[in-house]
Amino acid sequence: MKKLSRRLFLGNTTALSLAGFFGLMPAADKSKQNKKGDFVHHVYFWLKNPESAADKAKLIEGLTTLKKIKPIRLARIGEPASTNRDVIERGYQVSWLLFFDNLEDQEVYQKHPVHLKFVENYSNLWDKVIVYDSVDV
């Protein structure tokens, strides 16, 4: 049922709407739940020219091209927030957060021609990337 709900949720607006309409899917609660087995891919980019607004904009342009890759469930492009405590890493310039249904979908993304093209065209912009891949416990 949980799995089915998610599929409806992401793939079928009408079914979702009907389920919601009849009180079967409290959206607010669902949004906080872990989705077992899902895959979180979070990449942080350190630019070669960290002060260059142009380079940052270019990287963001490149990441935006990736959003169309099919199995991506959620994609967010971020930059460091204004928070500043000892434990907070603020040295990166761009954050790239993706959700996938599973490891296999993430591999489809990695090998996708659009992704390979992105690496080819934009990797000259960054000095370092750190990737955190995690799965729900």
Next chain:
Amino acid sequence: MKKLSRRLFLGNTTALSLAGFFGLMPAADKSKQNKKGDFVHHVYFWLKNPESAADKAKLIEGLTTLKKIKPIRLARIGEPASTNRDVIERGYQVSWLLFFDNLEDQEVYQKHPVHLKFVENYSNLWDKVIVYDSVDV
């Protein structure tokens, strides 16, 4: 309109359902969109005893208590995936990913009694945390 849609989406199942039913809100597309101004708080924990399944379970228990804090929009507890490349950081044991509507909501969370209690009761378990706070570009 964008802001309104989000509020409906998260807070009002019936309105969402009706909007979706009449084709106003394509859920599948929405799920991939950036939500301007939103706040992503991602914490990675390195345990003092990285091999201890008991300590990891205890930390997960503690994080689970935090999920009820009101302004949290999404909460996910993760562990490193099986992926293994040079750029992937796999040294941490637990990932804690939260979405908030904005910086202010994240501050409510930081100062919430349940959060302070969590730090008091569970911080002995970890050796290091790294926090990445980001906002959508």
